[in-house]
Amino acid sequence: MKNIVPKLIEELKNIKVAIFDLDGVVYKEKTLISGVNRIIQDLKDLSVKVVYNSNNSTITRQMYVEKLNNLNIESTFSDFYTSASITSQEITKIKKHANIFIIGEIGLKEELKAFGHHVVENPSINDYQEIDFVIVGLDFHFNYNTLMIAQRCILEGKAQFYATNADTTLPVINGLKPGAGVMVNAVKTCTGRSPIKIFGKPQPDGINLIIKDLKIKPDQAIIFGDRLETDIIAGNRAGIKTAMVLTGITTKKMMEDLESRIDFLDKNMIPDFVFNSLNEIFSD
Numbered sequence: 001m002k003n004i005v006p007k008l009i010e011e012l013k014n015i016k017v018a019i020f021d022l023d024g025v026v027y028k029e030k031t032l033i034s035g036v037n038r039i040i041q042d043l044k045d046l047s048v049k050v051v052y053n054s055n056n057s058t059i060t061r062q063m064y065v066e067k068l069n070n071l072n073i074e075s076t077f078s079d080f081y082t083s084a085s086i087t088s089q090e091i092t093k094i095k096k097h098a099n100i101f102i103i104g105e106i107g108l109k110e111e112l113k114a115f116g117h118h119v120v121e122n123p124s125i126n127d128y129q130e131i132d133f134v135i136v137g138l139d140f141h142f143n144y145n146t147l148m149i150a151q152r153c154i155l156e157g158k159a160q161f162y163a164t165n166a167d168t169t170l171p172v173i174n175g176l177k178p179g180a181g182v183m184v185n186a187v188k189t190c191t192g193r194s195p196i197k198i199f200g201k202p203q204p205d206g207i208n209l210i211i212k213d214l215k216i217k218p219d220q221a222i223i224f225g226d227r228l229e230t231d232i233i234a235g236n237r238a239g240i241k242t243a244m245v246l247t248g249i250t251t252k253k254m255m256e257d258l259e260s261r262i263d264f265l266d267k268n269m270i271p272d273f274v275f276n277s278l279n280e281i282f283s284d
């Protein structure tokens with residue numbers, strides 16, 4: 001067991017739940033960020049409940065369990081709050097057993113099906129009127145035809161437009177790939193409509209679900225994230241502690257630039273803590 005770095009002692013004393021973003025904090029693609037499995041175990045040993053809140057909607061919660069298991073991190077299905085699972089839960093509150101057209105991957109499709117919705121894979125022109133929702137997330141097979149179907153379901157039918165998240169980029173091992181925001185903006189451009197709601201971070205919906213499910217107060221949770229405009233804003237909006245980890249999207253230089261503009265910033269973008277890596281949470 002490692003000792004906690006002094007500046008976190010007072011804070012972590014009250015913390016019951018640690019919320020980890022995944023891409024850029026726990027791993028990059030299939031590669032564990034060095035030492036993170038040990039840090040997670042140390043937190044669990046301190047009786048801190050560890051859960052995961054990711055904007056990535058491409059895989060199911062069960063697939064996340066397997067992915068973390070391959071990185072020597074034990075977890076269960078209910079530890080994950082992904083933009084796909086959050087979207088599915090919230091959409092169900094609006095309409096049960098809906099007909100949904102998806103721009104997205106298996107994660108979003110399977111989560112919606114698990115909540116009792118009908119995912120219409122290849123609607124014909126006659127089906128456009130029957131679609132209740134067009135939901136857009138990251139889609140590695142995004143193409144002109146799916147964009148056109150989404151457009152027509154919204155403009156010619158009654159479909160309401162929602163999105164899982166609007167991340168502009170996806171961090172990968174050697175740089176960046178386009179994120180879900182690219183697909184959301186494509187639908188926005190060709191319909192002239194904005195999504196009615198984007199469920200992922202920076203919206204605090206996922207964190208609010210965690211607080212509710214685990215029956216804690218906001219100040220008993222902390223989020224570790226690598227993106228100011230999603231993880232940190234969501235954490236601050238939910239009223240929990242926020243920690244920026246510089247192993248993903250945000251660099252040390254970006255944080256230094258931010259400090260020089262601090263008076264002009266959205267205060268929700270300012271984290272409570274900044275760590276070069278999660279290894280700094282515990283001292284040797």
Ligand SMILES: [Mg+2]
Nearest residue numbers: 021023024226
């Ligand atoms: Mg991230």
